[in-house]
Amino acid sequence: xxxxxxxxxxxxxxxxxxxxxxxxxxxxxxxxxxxxxxxxxxxxxxxxxxxxxxxxxxxxxxxxxxxxxxxxxxxxxxxxxxxxxxxxxxxxxxxxxxxxxxxxxxxxxxxxxxxxxxxxxxxxxxxxxxxxxx
Numbered sequence: 001x002x003x004x005x006x007x008x009x010x011x012x013x014x015x016x017x018x019x020x021x022x023x024x025x026x027x028x029x030x031x032x033x034x035x036x037x038x039x040x041x042x043x044x045x046x047x048x049x050x051x052x053x054x055x056x057x058x059x060x061x062x063x064x065x066x067x068x069x070x071x072x073x074x075x076x077x078x079x080x081x082x083x084x085x086x087x088x089x090x091x092x093x094x095x096x097x098x099x100x101x102x103x104x105x106x107x108x109x110x111x112x113x114x115x116x117x118x119x120x121x122x123x124x125x126x127x128x129x130x131x132x133x134x
Contacts, residue, residue, distance in 0.1 A: 009036065064113045067106040071124035074098055094121050 074097050078090050085093075095117050099107065110120040 009039065064109055067102065067110045068120070068124050068127060070102055070106060071098055071110075071121055072128045074101065075121070075125055075128055091118070091121055091125070094124075 071094070074094050075090075078093050078097070098110075098117060098121065102110075107117070110117060114120040114123060
């Protein structure tokens with residue numbers, strides 16, 4: 001099946017230049033290029049997504065949930081211990097505490113999923129009940 005699709009694409013790309021001459025081929029380059037781009041997108045995007053899951057580059061919400069729960073616990077402890085401090089200082093303290101307490105595996109999951117520890121702490125705060133209290 002793959003060979004047939006490849007041969008059809010090859011014929012679509014090469015045949016106009018051989019059969020009809022260069023003047024008609026110049027007018028057909030853009031539509032054939034668009035068709036090849038669409039086909040590559042239809043085939044390439046699912047393959048890339050499958051490969052990233054296989055090699056562990058894509059982190060699902062289920063994988064990150066344990067790390068987010070640990071961050072929420074850190075946030076709750078900071079909020080209970082230091083209620084007089086501003087939210088920005090609490091966030092900085094949560095980031096430092098998470099970097100010191102969380103195991104490296106959890107930290108790498110958070111970094112892969114959210115890009116930085118600051119973003120992960122923000123997500124944990126938004127999911128926690130601390131955000132709903134205010």
